[in-house]
Amino acid sequence: MAKVLLIVGGGIAAYKALELVRLFKKAGHEVTPVLTRGGEHFITAMSLGTLAESQVHTSLWELKDEVEIGHIQLSRAADFLLVCPATADLLAKMAAGIADDLATTLLLATDKPVVVAPAMNVRMWLHAATRRNVQQLVEDGVKVIEPAEGDMACGEYGRGRLPEPQEIMDWLGQHGFLGGK
Numbered sequence: 001m002a003k004v005l006l007i008v009g010g011g012i013a014a015y016k017a018l019e020l021v022r023l024f025k026k027a028g029h030e031v032t033p034v035l036t037r038g039g040e041h042f043i044t045a046m047s048l049g050t051l052a053e054s055q056v057h058t059s060l061w062e063l064k065d066e067v068e069i070g071h072i073q074l075s076r077a078a079d080f081l082l083v084c085p086a087t088a089d090l091l092a093k094m095a096a097g098i099a100d101d102l103a104t105t106l107l108l109a110t111d112k113p114v115v116v117a118p119a120m121n122v123r124m125w126l127h128a129a130t131r132r133n134v135q136q137l138v139e140d141g142v143k144v145i146e147p148a149e150g151d152m153a154c155g156e157y158g159r160g161r162l163p164e165p166q167e168i169m170d171w172l173g174q175h176g177f178l179g180g181k
Helices: 012-026 045-052 070-076 088-096 102-109 122-126 128-139 165-174
Strands: 003-008 030-035 080-086 114-118 148-151 157-161
Touching (some): 003 102, 012 045, 080 102, 088 128
Parallel strands (some): 003 030, 003 080, 080 114
Antiparallel strands (some): 148 157
């Protein structure tokens, strides 16, 4: 079974991360959650930790082993890192190599595969800067689960919705991430 380091970005789709954790656990996978500051506006660390049956990490400075470079160990203990939802902000920081919080530091420090599941407004998804950032991430070896098309929380319609949790699980399985590498 796989060990997943799940980074939950800030966006209305963050609630789907809770169901995704439930599906991971039901399938026997281990989930270590990282909740970004933005993500904390949409879901709680208590909900995420309860479902993951694991401590939720929120700050670079909370790691008990930071004297021993705990963020490096955390970034390498998983089989892969999944950013879900991956906001336009997180994608931009990743593409630029910015490491200004726990999530982005882990993403820069890891030697494991990284998968992103973008979720944002259709105009943000289609914006030239986002397209450029996603292309850079693909060139850097990051795997992208394409957003779904449909109604959005903002009332618009288009591509940018986070796929349903089962669709994300199916994609990860089809691409070999859930085989316990």
